[in-house]
Amino acid sequence: MYPILLSTPWFNVYTYGLLIAAGYTVGTLITLREAGRAGLNREAIFDMLIIQLVVGVMGSRLLFVLEYTPEKLTFSDFFAFEQGGLTFYGSVISSFIFDLLYLKARRIPFWQVMDCIGFGLPAGIMLARLGCFFNGCCYGTVCSYPWGVAFEHAGPGLHHPTQLYESASALIIFFLLQYFRRFRKNYGEVFLACMGLYGFFRFFIEFLRAENPVVLFGLKLSQLIGIGAIIFAITTWKIIDRSRKQRILPDQSSMSIRQE
Numbered sequence: 001m002y003p004i005l006l007s008t009p010w011f012n013v014y015t016y017g018l019l020i021a022a023g024y025t026v027g028t029l030i031t032l033r034e035a036g037r038a039g040l041n042r043e044a045i046f047d048m049l050i051i052q053l054v055v056g057v058m059g060s061r062l063l064f065v066l067e068y069t070p071e072k073l074t075f076s077d078f079f080a081f082e083q084g085g086l087t088f089y090g091s092v093i094s095s096f097i098f099d100l101l102y103l104k105a106r107r108i109p110f111w112q113v114m115d116c117i118g119f120g121l122p123a124g125i126m127l128a129r130l131g132c133f134f135n136g137c138c139y140g141t142v143c144s145y146p147w148g149v150a151f152e153h154a155g156p157g158l159h160h161p162t163q164l165y166e167s168a169s170a171l172i173i174f175f176l177l178q179y180f181r182r183f184r185k186n187y188g189e190v191f192l193a194c195m196g197l198y199g200f201f202r203f204f205i206e207f208l209r210a211e212n213p214v215v216l217f218g219l220k221l222s223q224l225i226g227i228g229a230i231i232f233a234i235t236t237w238k239i240i241d242r243s244r245k246q247r248i249l250p251d252q253s254s255m256s257i258r259q260e
Contacts, residue, residue: 019131024053027117027124034116041108045116048102052095059094060086088125089225092195111188111246118191122174125198126167133163140165140208160208169201187246189237196233199226 028049035042064087099117103110132138139151140160148158176197177190184190203226206212212220219227240246 014135016131016135016137019134020128023124023127023131026127027120030120030123031116034119035113038112038116040112040116041106044106044108045113048099048106048113051102052098055098056091056095057086060088060091063087063090063093087222088128089222089229093225109187111186111191111240114191115187115189118194119174119177121194122170122177122198125170126174129163129167129170133161133167138163139210141210154210159210162205162208162210165205165208166202169205170198173197173201184248186240186244186248188240192233192237192240195229199229199233202226203230 028046031049032042032046035045099114100110103113129138136151136153139149139154140162143149143158143160147161149161150157151159173194177194180190180193203223206220206223206226209220209222212222215221216224
């Protein structure tokens with residue numbers, strides 16, 4: 001593993017932090033590109049994404065502490081980021097709530113913006129999980145297959161590179177959403193498809209994760225949240241489709257009327 005990409009007498013460049021930052025940057029650029037295509041206020045959305053970064057980190061840290069070390073839910077321990085400890089779903093939940101409030105206050109169409117985020121999010125996940133791999137965290141159970149990897153903190157033997165499994169899953173989701181673009185009927189479907197697909201892949205990958213504890217019915221917290229994400233995606237998809245308020249109309253600007 002390569003947790004430190006560059007070491008100097010003055011500072012270290014950590015691979016995990018660099019790839020997390022790269023993932024958020026790429027996801028932001030894709031989101032803003034999609035917002036421009038949709039004719040949305042990119043400046044307001046950029047401001048939202050900057051604030052969302054802080055909100056997401058706080059939410060990610062909170063869920064991690066609650067899941068793994070609730071006894072450390074103190075001010076000093078909560079902000080001890082150098083000890084590690086972030087949970088993806090915590091970031092998604094807190095960011096979703098913040099985005100809902102922010103976009104409502106700015107009177108910007110919520111589901112249109114969330115679709116833009118849905119296009120960019122998988123690319124960010126793909127890079128962030130590569131950071132986990134090089135950092136040696138989020139590793140899997142013992143693996144007897146040729147692609148097993150030795151992780152320093154995982155103990156002896158080879159282990160499933162579950163970070164790469166999730167990174168590959170995110171890449172698949174990214175391309176599936178690009179293909180789905182031409183078939184969507186309503187705003188919101190891209191983001192909901194992203195969440196549903198991620199929950200699906202994450203559910204099965206979690207069976208191979210080594211350090212996540214079982215919390216209920218033999219399932220881990222991420223699996224329970226993943227099931228909730230799938231149910232939320234399917235239910236909300238049906239509600240949006242039934243209401244027809246988010247229907248995507250054909251582009252009238254490209255149509256011409258032939259006069260004879």
